[in-house]
Amino acid sequence: MRFIAILFIFCISLSAPIIAFGIDSPDEMLANPQQEKRAENLGSQLRCLVCQNESIEDSSADLAKDLRKVVRQRIAAGDTDQQVMQWMVDHYGNFIRLNPPFTITTALLWFMPILALSIGLMVAFVTLRKRKNTVTAALSKEEQKRLNELMKD
Amino acid sequence: MQDITRRRLLWSLPFATAAVAGGGFLAMLSRLRKGNFDPREINTPILNKPIPSFTLADQPPSTGFNQQELQQQTKPVLINFFASWCIPCLTEMGVLQQLSSHIAIWGIAYKDKPDAVAGFLQRNSNPYRRIGQDPDGSVGIDWGLSGVPESFLIMPGGIIKWHYPKPLTATSTKTLLSFVQ
Amino acid sequence: MISKILSPEFGHFTLALACCLAGAQFIIPLMGSKVKNNRLMALASPLAWGQFFALALAFACLITAAITDDFSVQNILQNSAADKPLLYKITGVWGNHEGSILLWAFILAFFGAIVSAYSEHLPLSLRAKVIAIMGGSAAGFELFCLTTSNPFLRVWPAPLDGQGMNPLLQDPGLAFHPPILYMGYVGFSVPFAFAVAALLEGKVDAAWGRWVRPWTVLAWALLTCGIALGSWWSYYVLGWGGYWFWDPVENASLLPWLTGTALLHSALVVEKREALKVWTILLAIGTFSLSLSGTFLVRSGILNSVHAFASDPARGVFILLLLAVISGGALLLFAWRAPTLTQTGIFTFFSREGSIVLNNILLCTMAAVVLTGTLYPPFIQLINGQTLSVGKPFFDNALIPIALVLFLAMAIGPVIAFKKGNLKQTAKTLSVAALISIPCIIIAFIYLHQILPSLATGLCVWIILSACSDFIKHIALFKTSLGNTINRMAGLPRSFYATYIAHIGVAITVLGIVGMAASQQKIVEVPINTTIHLAGYDWTLTNITDRQGPNYIATEAVIKVSKDGQPITWMVPARHYFQRQQQVVTDVAIHTNFVSDLYAVLGDSKNSTQATPLFVLRLHYNPLAPWIWIGGLIMTIGGFITLTDRRFRVGSPAHRKKAKDI
Numbered sequence: 001m002r003f004i005a006i007l008f009i010f011c012i013s014l015s016a017p018i019i020a021f022g023i024d025s026p027d028e029m030l031a032n033p034q035q036e037k038r039a040e041n042l043g044s045q046l047r048c049l050v051c052q053n054e055s056i057e058d059s060s061a062d063l064a065k066d067l068r069k070v071v072r073q074r075i076a077a078g079d080t081d082q083q084v085m086q087w088m089v090d091h092y093g094n095f096i097r098l099n100p101p102f103t104i105t106t107a108l109l110w111f112m113p114i115l116a117l118s119i120g121l122m123v124a125f126v127t128l129r130k131r132k133n134t135v136t137a138a139l140s141k142e143e144q145k146r147l148n149e150l151m152k153d
Numbered sequence: 154m155q156d157i158t159r160r161r162l163l164w165s166l167p168f169a170t171a172a173v174a175g176g177g178f179l180a181m182l183s184r185l186r187k188g189n190f191d192p193r194e195i196n197t198p199i200l201n202k203p204i205p206s207f208t209l210a211d212q213p214p215s216t217g218f219n220q221q222e223l224q225q226q227t228k229p230v231l232i233n234f235f236a237s238w239c240i241p242c243l244t245e246m247g248v249l250q251q252l253s254s255h256i257a258i259w260g261i262a263y264k265d266k267p268d269a270v271a272g273f274l275q276r277n278s279n280p281y282r283r284i285g286q287d288p289d290g291s292v293g294i295d296w297g298l299s300g301v302p303e304s305f306l307i308m309p310g311g312i313i314k315w316h317y318p319k320p321l322t323a324t325s326t327k328t329l330l331s332f333v334q
Numbered sequence: 335m336i337s338k339i340l341s342p343e344f345g346h347f348t349l350a351l352a353c354c355l356a357g358a359q360f361i362i363p364l365m366g367s368k369v370k371n372n373r374l375m376a377l378a379s380p381l382a383w384g385q386f387f388a389l390a391l392a393f394a395c396l397i398t399a400a401i402t403d404d405f406s407v408q409n410i411l412q413n414s415a416a417d418k419p420l421l422y423k424i425t426g427v428w429g430n431h432e433g434s435i436l437l438w439a440f441i442l443a444f445f446g447a448i449v450s451a452y453s454e455h456l457p458l459s460l461r462a463k464v465i466a467i468m469g470g471s472a473a474g475f476e477l478f479c480l481t482t483s484n485p486f487l488r489v490w491p492a493p494l495d496g497q498g499m500n501p502l503l504q505d506p507g508l509a510f511h512p513p514i515l516y517m518g519y520v521g522f523s524v525p526f527a528f529a530v531a532a533l534l535e536g537k538v539d540a541a542w543g544r545w546v547r548p549w550t551v552l553a554w555a556l557l558t559c560g561i562a563l564g565s566w567w568s569y570y571v572l573g574w575g576g577y578w579f580w581d582p583v584e585n586a587s588l589l590p591w592l593t594g595t596a597l598l599h600s601a602l603v604v605e606k607r608e609a610l611k612v613w614t615i616l617l618a619i620g621t622f623s624l625s626l627s628g629t630f631l632v633r634s635g636i637l638n639s640v641h642a643f644a645s646d647p648a649r650g651v652f653i654l655l656l657l658a659v660i661s662g663g664a665l666l667l668f669a670w671r672a673p674t675l676t677q678t679g680i681f682t683f684f685s686r687e688g689s690i691v692l693n694n695i696l697l698c699t700m701a702a703v704v705l706t707g708t709l710y711p712p713f714i715q716l717i718n719g720q721t722l723s724v725g726k727p728f729f730d731n732a733l734i735p736i737a738l739v740l741f742l743a744m745a746i747g748p749v750i751a752f753k754k755g756n757l758k759q760t761a762k763t764l765s766v767a768a769l770i771s772i773p774c775i776i777i778a779f780i781y782l783h784q785i786l787p788s789l790a791t792g793l794c795v796w797i798i799l800s801a802c803s804d805f806i807k808h809i810a811l812f813k814t815s816l817g818n819t820i821n822r823m824a825g826l827p828r829s830f831y832a833t834y835i836a837h838i839g840v841a842i843t844v845l846g847i848v849g850m851a852a853s854q855q856k857i858v859e860v861p862i863n864t865t866i867h868l869a870g871y872d873w874t875l876t877n878i879t880d881r882q883g884p885n886y887i888a889t890e891a892v893i894k895v896s897k898d899g900q901p902i903t904w905m906v907p908a909r910h911y912f913q914r915q916q917q918v919v920t921d922v923a924i925h926t927n928f929v930s931d932l933y934a935v936l937g938d939s940k941n942s943t944q945a946t947p948l949f950v951l952r953l954h955y956n957p958l959a960p961w962i963w964i965g966g967l968i969m970t971i972g973g974f975i976t977l978t979d980r981r982f983r984v985g986s987p988a989h990r991k992k993a994k995d996i
Contacts, residue, residue, distance in 0.1 A: 098725030
């Protein structure tokens, strides 16, 4: 298949990077590529607080730049991903997380996919089953009537 | 219950859901108008927490300060982050001037140059008892800052009692002063 | 001379006239239908045309005011300037709140007129009701426009120059994206009108399905095109290569698209099998309600979004009222009347209807997730004051698994027979497709290292091959003579081709998205005459120049791109500085060969005035990215092809459905 060949040719570099659109200049990036990748990954989960709906990696705002710096500083200082995220939440609250935490308050949000799917399947199942019964019943009644009429002739 | 009535009740669920959502939207709109609903606010978890650790260099015409000095104050202090390039900070200056007679205000110059700040304070009269510089914004981030101006009320002992992430106005200063009394 | 006739006063007058006509269009035919007076019902069509002409004049007046720089009109004063290029003076008319509401109303009136033109074969009673409902919706919008968002308000004395328009909006994309998107939103008012009319009549049958389907397809095709254009516009304007941000306003356009796609498939089953009637009605009401809600959310100030117009709670209340009357009223009518509709049509689970039901459930689940995610932050903040964000990571995690199941259904569904599918027959048709798709998953995984995109790749290949397999089966390729095959190809109804094309379009878009996930980029700060190597290409910065544009100063970087010594192209990314707004807009350079994109951005270079000036360049290589929008275009084309199908032509005789399943 030709398109497989295309994928082959164009996916040569295997590092599959996260796309960091907001980074302004190369000196923002960490020297160690693994750490830089971790930083970009984390950054894409952190909201740029003064823009609407962008992550700090996507935004060119000053505050986003500062926060990117903090993320990289903390990673370079040895914090784990968990610790950096916790630091951000401690300072800015849950608003900074683009992926909301799983708590009682957000339970409905996290369960919605399964909930909606189950409700949809259930309703479809029940409606179709019910319809099969009523329609066959109606048909037999009609058929019975016609049969009676035919018999009369 | 009749079969058709039961089905009507079931099929009115979409309407019921829409009505609840509509009610929610109406509540949001009325609160937006009143001013106590802001979809853009961040609501940093800074209240009733101790002040972060920091040190600030001097910003003429006043001397800088650090966490210990702030903690050791015996009266409440208002910390105000500002900048000479920030237009709402300019409008806030008048309010701060009036406030300075009721409460000590210590300023932090955020991401600014010392000359620019000195000039700004000269042009607009200086309401601050102490002023520190935060040239790269790192102290701001420790305080959970997302822009300027922002004000924090610090009680003796170094606990943050009140946070106002917008320019101070007459109404908000009333709330502030109620904490101090 | 023209500007004297098409004055703002005249525009104001014709807008009010249109509102009155729309009100009459709503009341008179409905009354006529109730008392069974044919003359009253026949008034529906002329009223609809009258309303359209009045509104067309109003719109022309606003455009005239924009072109002639009439700064006494407040709307022009706030959004235009004398030195703005002519194209943007015209397109800027709908780049602000008031103008865009007038555009909404104009398109609504336009659809009212063309519905009355193309509905002469409908029974008079249904036709009158449909046109009346459209008039009612239009009246609501025009009233909204007149009272809270009037574009014809004047300012006196008139200033000499305007305040100018946001530089980001001064782009050809603005000419196309909003009108086409609004045509999609408004287009769904037609199936909505048909649904409400059917509820009022108390009857939904196969004929209704056949009448409503072309309007649904038209609206769907336009909405697909509008969304694709919007996404493409952000890609080439915003300068960071993103094309979808799960921004609340983008979600507001995706929601009617998801339910609209479900509606499209559902209406098909109503037409062919007279089944799924109640669901189709509910989807029709729901899709238009979502369009309206989208309009509400964007303009009310409730959502935290980069697209949101300047918020005004007063406007929000009016739109909420419109929503309550239009959607709330329709849903109440639905609750009352739907149980009385006769339900017919039985089918087993493994059948074409069954797979369409599954398809609809999955699409509506996705819509429910997007709706919940978008509305969760404001509702939680309302209830307990907590602030939350729901962004890209959440939506990706929640939707991708559901989408994968949907793709599986898309790969298998179109091949199953109606009413009762034959498992063996289906498996036989799809065996080759499935066999080829599985190695694709493995190959994709080798290069992407991620499970979900690899699965998606395999499924998309399967979708494409499944469409091809079905096509091959229908034309009996290699099974009969070439002449016979060609005959069959010619005889195959257009809707067949449309289905294949639209499904293939979806697969291509998803492949594009997967390809983008493998994009490579480099950010460098270099002096002139440096060569950067990325993705096998050599990018050489040859020069930096400054130039004066109509209302901006441009700094341009000239980059030569070559591969293995062969020159490929010149790319000129630039930065435009708009003096009036003191704003910089990046002009991205993109070179495409329709299979992948080369993307270059000139960054903010702080070291550009040193002795050896350094410039920041961001270079991207985006494989398969163009397919995202090419797929969207293909989907739209598929939609339009259906519209040319003979059965939908006005006046074509009603077919008795035969056993030949489509």
